Amino acid sequence: MGGRDRNGQDRKRVTGWWRAAPLLGLYRPALVAIAVGLLFSIVGAAAVARWENRVNRIEFENAAETEAIVMQNGMGEYISRLVALRTLFESTNDEVTRSEFETFSVRLFERHPGMLRIAWLPRVTRKGRAEYEAAAAADGVSGYRIKSLQGDVFEVAPQSDEYFPVFYSTQPKTSSVYGMNYASIPERLAALERARDNDGVAAIRTRLYEPREGGRLPDVLVAIPVYAKGTSRETVAERRRNLAGFVVGIFDLPLLIQSIRVTTGASPAVSVNVYPPFTGQIVSLEDMVPDYSSAATAPQSMRDVARSLHWSGSLKIGDTDWQVRAMPKAGGALVAGYDRAVAVLTVGMLLTLSLSTYLMLASRNSRRLSLANRRVLELAQTDILTGLPNRAFFLARLDELNSQLNEASAAFSILMLDLDRFKNVNDSLGHGAGDVLLRQVAQRLKSALRATDVLARLGGDEFAIIQEACEEQRASSTELAGRIAKLVAQPFLLPGHRVEIGTSIGIAIAPDHGTDQEQLLKKADLALYRSKSAGRNCFTVYDEAMSAELEARNTLEGDLRDAIARCQLEVHYQPFVDATSGARRGFEALVRWRHPSRGLIPPDQFIPLAEETGLIVPLGEYVLRRACADAAGWPSDLMVAVNLSPIQFKEAELFEMICAALADSGLSPERLEIEITESVLLERGVENHAFMERLKGIGVELALDDFGTGYSSLSYLTAFPFDKIKIDKSFIRNLTHQPRSSAIISSIVTLARGLDMSVTAEGVETSEEFERLRALGVNFAQGYLFGRPQPVDEIDLDATESSQLDAA
Template structure:
């Protein structure tokens, strides 16, 4: 009783002190904050004005350097006579006299293949000994291979003994892209690049500025005009740090402002910690962009040509523009002293409690979290699914399961490595999280498989399809990995409870069936399960078994469709096409079993059967007829494919020059180096190579130059539109022109009418193939005598 009476007076005694301390602390913080804001605001305005002024001065100085390069362009474009080496060197020296920062200036004339020897001889005559047009490679300079066009260093401010003479700028990919951009846009282009040898440690890349020069009096209104009338380039190489320092010294830069100039933004993802400046006015100032962002800074840009370097200005340490917050600090310290004892106690108590709570939470998270992506893992997903299934028995809410599988993810792993694959999975997880609601469960089941549980929708089917469409669109957008731009897709299968099942096994199985349907339908789409899928799966398994038996017993047939010389109308050969005559279902179209054969790996023995049969049949034809055989992308992955082809030729006695191998563009997307070497081996023994279905897939002109094709086969979809769509004629004409330039022939597939044939002849197509000249027939129904061929030619 006595103790209670003692406590009450103590509380009454200390209550005013506690209240006074609290009120005093509140006013101290408020006062310090108000003073600090005032100091900061005044200082910020002064600093930003000074930083902006410095940026304008630097831009004017850079523009002065660029204008002097443009003066050189004017020199070349203003005279009908050729500028001599002496004139170039004299004019360049005068332009940049007392302008430090310009390392060298060069003239890069446009030299075609025929002019190469003339330019090399002229340079040697001018005193450049051993002058050759050279390309820059990893281990130094080498004589440039034959090319249609060069842009070598012909004049330069460097001594005549310098190794820079003759270096072809178009042999360096990033410089070639810059030159083309300057030419097509008639702009001054700047890039950041290292020069021709490794520089001293810590030296940043220099800036290369390219100015396009056009022939005097010629038009440059359109891109075509500019490409045709380009005469060459004036190129300047800047030492950016030296140039910027000279500008600041000349203009009397403000010492209270430190300037960092960073490289331009590119598509490559770089950590802010790694982004170091190309120029820094003060070595003691922050270097990385992350360091700069932590403190007061002003952001702007320095334009060099058509490229923006990033400018970050900071107050110089200890300078007049650095905010000290002296008054605010004094107010805050007084307030903090009043609460120090209480804060220490609360800190210790809170810290112990928080450590215990975080430890318990971490143990639970590790058991149910995917380490790579931070998403819930398979264990958490299945536990939540079981929980929802249990609620269904008590008339709980409906829900849906979305099973996701990434399309073409394996290509990323195989080509870029597992590190890139892991980075891609993390980016995918981030996009998926942005697409789902907080109440949805998003989990990574393993590999490139994800799953979502969606609940709480009035119309579960509509909600699921809307979510699936949103996810498919998000994942289809390009991903930026370090140094690479990656495009993938996602296939999605949807099962809805309780319509499609009330237990975990049923729902997961049916969602997987729907996912398989999405992949079969062309990928990057979604499918909701229906009962027909189970029946189709059973029918597919039956068809697969029958196909295995048919291949094992050699029950497949090979039919042949002729292809003709478009000019003479004579038959030049046949394309081999596989047919399956099922004992119960009759003739099964290839589009119903070829895809199944590729998915199950049966395409390998099936393809070998077709190849051997086609070679054996063609060996009995007249010697001027060829046979064309398609190879599946799956067959290209077989290590012994070359031996299989050689064995088919050897066993049949067919000359390799009479065999044509047709390859689809999808083969070229994977294992590029290995497939190129394989195709070179085929070419070496005399086999012809054709790029099939050109224009329907991932068509790229680089395939035509990188791989040794003899023929391009234009897909029949272009032929169908030939007589009523002018664009189809323009496309086919462009393909024919391109093929002729690459010494290739062109075959048009799917020709069905005489009008189409006449149009194709007018477009100079080499070969034609289609129902107009004959349908695919068994070998015993093919007429090979001359009279039949003549009648077919007359009909065409």
């Protein structure tokens, strides 16, 4: 009985194993698959999680770097506007007035929030202190005194060898900021000294000692040194000796950075904190709160930022580096997430699907990374206004082409373009209209080019084109320039206005005109200058004579400076007569230059040069003073006429200079006639009208010169207080053989009579012309028939003009 039981148990045991073995074999692949699937799912999910974290970090760092670049570029724009103000002080011949300072400063920072104030800090010595205090009081700054910081309050500054007080400011004249001596504030003085010795921009984080509404830290003070015009600044000693003062700007840093980010469309997924620069003092990281934070939450300490994902950089302001820390904004697109890893884990055994998902996501994120990098490069090489490549891209492409010049068919051309009359559009319609015009010009230029050509905006209204290899390079370049000139000359439709401009083009061809960047750009610029000198709206190809002309022009400019400084110019006088009686009524003053080696140089060679270089201002003053002094010795019934250049009209002290010339010579204002060309009236209409009314108020007569050769002449006659019209000699030259000239002159005479003005005809050379003009009703006549220009010593004041006419 026991044996049977054991055998039965053995059979049952063997039968159970046999049944379990197929079960294990049946589920072994499933178990292996489950094990392998779980292993691959876990490993794959972990790998995807690490990859997601890395990609998000790269995207975040690229976005943060882009934000830092944009903030640095925006800060550079603000600093460059302060440097432009320094240029105003260093370029003008006279002292910058308070009004000029305020006007220029306001225009510089229009639509640029974040600038709290701008100030001019002259270098004042102990000896000049009283003079500066009196000048400020005379300018309307009541009770102006130079003040020094004593404790936490400002008091009248004690005597010192040197001061740097606030003399001009964009603050109201009642502000307590006037007279503040920066030399009495140690940290500000240190910044000024750094800027002076390094001839650069110095910046400090400071607090304002004068109250302002909503005032809070941080404020940033930027100082730029200004040196006396024409002085050397090569060494530290020369900079200290020739320092004239400082242009100082104070920024509201949070407002400034916020404005830059808003203007440039900052990424909402990046939170940016800007911390103050290290000062060398040991500061707890818990105490370092940001000067600026884009997050809506409370500012975070440096330690808080260091504990999370962040990017570190710097923001350079002048010679000081603020610290930048960027973090992905909570809930933003750049916060690390593990959705893909969860998806891989969920899919589990479906390795193929997980792999395809991984590859698809990898490809997408790789492309996002590539686009982000490309965007950073585009920002660095693109003009924001027009979307064209900028100067940096243009110069880089030019370098590439220069390196290929040794290869066959590697020739190329450079076309430099400058828009004609663009400044008139900006001045009359505003910078907004000017920006719209620049965009339209860019579109027209692109339409004229091939895909292989490069069009760039270099700045302002300057464009440049690289035309790559053509079969006939010179012919292709001139053909392209001609097409561009026609395109730009067509009218532009701006909002509410229709404007017409032109373009001047200079062309240089490589390798014929040079094999390096500097040579080609210089020669293209010379050709552009020739186009502008030739009357604009045309193109010129460089030739070697232009370099020789430039050298000769520079030599002539130097000689002209010496001649003006040494009073070597001469004033000659040409008479004008009463057309009815033939009696001499006065003389026109004409400047002559007798060069010691070249002899008598025609005015049309050195007058344009004087206007381009600004020498026309001292030259014009010399002619006016000489003419007044000479005319004072003539009979009282003779007048003297003097031309004023358009450049002189831009001088703030022109009226005072005329009054001084009259007073010093003793000449009655009624005997002085000022001749003005129509080009003077194209700009600053309100200011010029007021200036002419002041001249009329003291008795000076006004004549519109070269009538009929300019623009909108009839509107000028009714709008401006002229006494006389001078008909250009081009009408007189055709008088005897072109009936139209007689009709034009007759119309001018009739118009002048209706406006109670007299008429002078210039360029009268024959008795026939004179008789014809007399019959047409001209009041006065001038020309070789009555006398050539002569020095004052050769004028016969006793001779009668009628006898000269009879002799003729």
